[in-house]
Amino acid sequence: MTPNRFLLPEPVGKLLSLLPVYPGSLLFATGLNLALKSNLPADVQQSLSGKKLRIKVTDACLSFDFVWNGSRFAAGSSQGEPDLTIGASAHDFLLLAQRKEDPDTLFFSRRLSMEGDTELGLLVKNTLDAIDLPVFELGKLAPSRVFGRIKTGSGNSNS
Structure with missing residues (x-):
């Protein structure tokens, strides 16, 4: 199996693994609230x-x-x-957020994993599919001088 050129280098992962878990989870939950909270139907809220x-x-x-x-x-x-764990590489999560990749495609190519309550996993997937969320774009997070070298388009190197 050839290494995926889009994976973070192992030393970077080891360094990141030393970070405390709670602050990241707090930031992640805050981001979910900003992006999803007002869009979750009552039945989904009850199931979650x-x-x-x-x-x-x-x-x-x-x-x-x-x-x-x-x-x-x-x-x-x-x-x-946890009741449900969803796992993927940072790059694959970015592709999902940018809607450049479909979760089913990643799942069946074994780049996205789901462990635990599969019914809950399907609820989460179907809910996210049904919500019209803005596409996550790195270029909108910081000035172009920071992310200017990251290609988020069709892969064409002519800019």
Whole structure:
């Protein structure tokens, strides 16, 4: 198997794994609240209530634990097993956020994993598919001098 050129280098992952879990989970939950909270249907909120979820960025050796507490996403503890863990590389999560890759394609090519309550996983996937979210674009986060070299288009090197 050839190495994926889009994976973070192993030393970077080892360094990131030393970061404390809770602050990252708090930031992740805050981001989910900003992006999703107002778009979650009542039946989805009820199904998510009290469920412990984990996003695992495999090549970065990072995990984000969170729960839906009935009114918002909240950072969770990394203690105990989550009800659902969704894992992928940082690059593949970016492709999903940019809507350049479909979760089913990543799942069936074994680049996206789902462990735990598969019914909950399908609920999460179908809910995200149904919500019209803005596409995540790196270029809007910082001036072009920071992300100017990152190609987010069709791959054409002519800029």
